[in-house]
Amino acid sequence: MNEPLHGPSGRAETIAAFHAGLGLDGPTWRAAGWGSEDLQRVRFEALTRAAGYAGGTVLDWGCGPGDLYFHLRAMRLPLHYTGVDLNPAMVELATCRGVPGVSLLPVAETPAGRHDYVFLSGVFQFADPDDPLYYLSTLEHAYDISGRAVAANFLSANRPAAARAHDELYADPSVLMRFAAALTDRWRIDHAYHPQGADFTIALLR
Template identity: 75%
Template sequence: MAPPRPAAIRSFHDALGFAGPTWRVAGWGSEQLQRARFDALVRNADYRGGTVLDWGCGPGDLYFHLRDTDLPLHYSGIDLDPRMVALAESRGVPGVSAGDAPGGRHDYVFASGIFQFEDPADPLYYLAILEQAYDIAGRAVAANFLSANRPDTARAAGELYADPAVLSRFAAALTDRWRIDHAYHPQGADFTVALFK
């Protein structure tokens, strides 16, 4: 049986370690793939600057990506792993905290990589998280997922491979303004969903 998601996340990061390039610490395959996902979040949310919640902030790389846009930014981040929060703080990332239940209201809520693992006890857990993110967003939510269209040879046991059709139905039930981008990643192995207010 798969471990609970928080345990799987911590075990994954334990295996990676907390030294070296932060894209590797966060579990991305390369700096270029991390940047492609961040670009997809920003582009698909029609990001124009403002208050941002980075849900699952890890070492805070999205903060630097957003800062480099030169748009107004008031950033806060939350992560399940206090070690990630400590790493982000050591890099000068502002407004980060440990936990799994963000509050407040934010213009944008971004979630990059937080839906990596499946949860056999709650296979559609990510929909509840997206709805919570939508509730606290003032303008848009954007999140990326490993795709169910990913080739079998590029899959790992215990990871969540979300079906874009499921996300399409969910998005359409929540808002009449949404988009799915399935074009930015090699082999269609990843996609981003954006939900607008």
């Protein structure tokens, strides 16, 4: 992969190029960038578990092909789903699969409205040397528009060096814990569900 471009526009282009390289004709978990269907599922389970998901209005920020929608629907809880993504190809794929409420999120814009739950799965894949903590402002906005909880997953700084890519973001769980504690006294972190401790999920609760 080429060196990632920096800033919101650059990150969007890097993400689009990454997914284009994976192709859109195979399994949707592969198009979304996960290593397997099982690894996608355990991340979705970690998100809903950490958020205490009990049904309601959901914003899937970075919805990709819409796999989270089908995961939530299978839980048979009340669901009003909204999905946004920076990548037009992903929005088209999700729409073609019958995922409701999906739209393109313009680069450098953030979602509006109010949602019981805001989920961000795979959104923070790439690093940005010009704005290394960009993910904190995104999380704070997600918390501001959530009514019950926001939950996001991250590649962990504890991931073994041999399993890292040079352009990806590996977040320090301790940084996220301090950030969470500054926003709310109700938060959870789960660093136990992924092999080798390579991934973690954090939720900020209302």
